[in-house]
Amino acid sequence: MTHEIQVLYNARCPVCRAEIAHYAGYVxxxxxxxxxQDLNAGGLEHWGISADQAARRLHVRQNDRVLSGVDAFAALWAALPRYRWAARIVAxxxxxxxxxxxxxxxxxxRLYARHLAREAKRAAS
Known part of the structure; x- marks a missing residue:
């Protein structure tokens, strides 16, 4: 049985947004x-991490466990039949x-540095 997973991502990051849009379309x-869930939309108190921590890498919550980085990608891929092979390879x-x-x-x-630059530019505007 596949359990519901939640994916926390940065929709202000064009690379992240495009990748998640692809997965969301498949889902x-x-x-x-x-x-x-876009980290910029609030609700981070349910994740137990700050906005800065959330912006540094992908996070996934599955079975009340929060995974980040490659472990988060592997959990996401394992939940998507088309990408289960990637989860198996990474394992x-x-x-x-x-x-x-x-x-x-x-x-x-690199993605985080670009995020900080975009946020600084946004704050200066």
């Missing part, structure tokens, strides 16, 4: 039990660590 088309010994290293040291910091 809607297949009636899957996945809910997407392979060694690959999870490599994927986490790339996500945590390269991808997430």
């Amino acid at each position: 809607d088309a297949h009636g899957l039990p996945v809910i997407f 392979l010994p060694g690959l999870r660590q490599v994927a986490s290293l790339i996500y945590e040291r390269v991808l997430a910091p």
Whole structure:
């Protein structure tokens, strides 16, 4: 049985927004039990993290556990039949660590830096 999962993402990030829109379209088309929440819309008190923490990486809540980073992606992919193969690959010994290293040291910091730049520009406007 697939349990409902909630995905917390940054809709102000164009990369994040596009990726989540893709997943959300798939979820809607297949009636899957996945809910997407924009971190900018509030409700973070239910996640137990700050807006800054939420903006740093993808978060997923499943079975009352909050996962982040590659673990969050793996949980999301496992809930989507078309992407279960990706969840299985990331779970392979060694690959999870490599994927986490790339996500945590390269991808997430770049997206977060761009987020901070966009927010600074928005505040200056």
